[in-house]
Amino acid sequence: MANKVNAIILTGNGTNCEMEMAHACKLAGADRHDIVHISELLHGEKRLNDYNFLNLPGGFLDGDDLGSAKAGANRFLHAPISGANEMLIEELLKFIKRGGLILGVCNGFQLMVKLGLLPGMNGNYTKQTSTLTFNDSGRFEDRWVYLKANKQSPCVFSRGLELVYYPVRHGEGKFIPESATMLAQIENNNLVVFRYCDAKGSVTMDYPLNPNGSTNAIAGICNETGRLFGMMPHPEAFLHRTNHPRWTREDLTEEGQGLAIFQNAVAFIRSDEF
Template sequence: MAPVNTLVITGYGTNSHLETAHTARLAGSDRADVVHFSDLISGECRLSDYNFLIFPGGFLDGDDLGAAQTAAMRWRSLSDAAGKPLLRSLEEFLDAGGLVLGICNGFQLLVKLGVLPALDGARFERQASLGHNDSARFEDRWVRLLPNPESPCVFTRGLSLLAMPVRHGEGKLVCRDEATLARLAAENLIALQYADPEGRPTQEYPWNPNGSPLAIAGLTDPTGHVLGLMPHPEAFHHVTNHPGWTRGELAPPGTLLFANAVRYLRAQEA
């Protein structure tokens, strides 16, 4: 079985990198390193040494110019010490079959980099973004999530209704046009949807905390190797994280998304 080596990128405003690495270890990752972005530039860290890459939540660059916009510009413009563009290293990582998870601020980065949704294989072409919540305020609450069983997403395979918290001010998916939004649904790239108490996709607030169309909480790409979601799975890695656990309100933890990724990577040839 192939080893699972997880890289969690930190720096410039991330704030849940330690919890994210911890959840990867709980899910069975052999290695889970928290590495500052600058180490990619210096060459002290190479994406090619890993097969699971995670962009955690936080407030990259204070959300200046829009959530994760400055970080996307950094990825697009910088090279490592050997002169190799970071974007090329990321492309090679994806082409080699690596898995990528973007959580909250990490999801915002993935869409602004064009890693998601990558329709027609147009990787690094921006086709969507994440805008301000319809409530015009920061939302910090627990939500229900409905996985799409038809999605190619590796992370959500075989999962049923999930629960985890959101904490964001810019979580509403915005597509470049209506045709793009329609294709996300038609091609099953909507991996996760906000659900009401009956487990049905919903536009109703507060169950859909940001007004995202088609109740979109998470997207995958056509390969199923990339998942971006606004809720925080790393914030629910133990039963006691759930606010209703003392009342017996049990729900599958967010760790299951990580576990699916680890299981998939282990099944690949070493």
């Protein structure tokens, strides 16, 4: 029998895209799509153990006051689960070890990178080796961008995708690895999942097609297993054609392009590969 897909959508402390992300999981066919407040994890009322698809939605964890998701990452690293004699990070690492999928979007991606989950080379998930920082423009921007998928990527979320169009809504989306060596590892292992490109799919560093000046136009990366994936653009913001900025003038499929990311996750968990 196919696996049940139990999606958890984590919220609290400034997260704000949980509703549409849960809706995406639901539309994609997840059996459960629970919005869980982080306090429920910290009080042991809900356990990551009960899920196999962790969604880290966009928002402003702690206002991004110390840099995007920095204080949020600090909480994941240092907060104990009350009454469980365990730290939250330990529970998270167990979730990864069990092969659970993690999707981080925008602030969720920032959180994954600042924690060290991504790129998470050699399975070291708690050492930060890259960052997402201020856009070259120095400003927050909401605009739609084209993304070219890397077909060689091991990412399970992007299978079958080539060119997609999603909105970015961030002030800190410029990806910078700690060193040239780290960048080479990311590139050589095909961990780059999406790059900013023009409408025809040519990768670009030109603003505003590349909205933040990201290194190698990187918009999203995964880890070596392809099960942990983060991206700055918001697939959950494009679930229906009417979300598209030009839906009143273009012929579009009823389903929005963002749904594919979630459908891939669901299909993967249901498959024998999981």
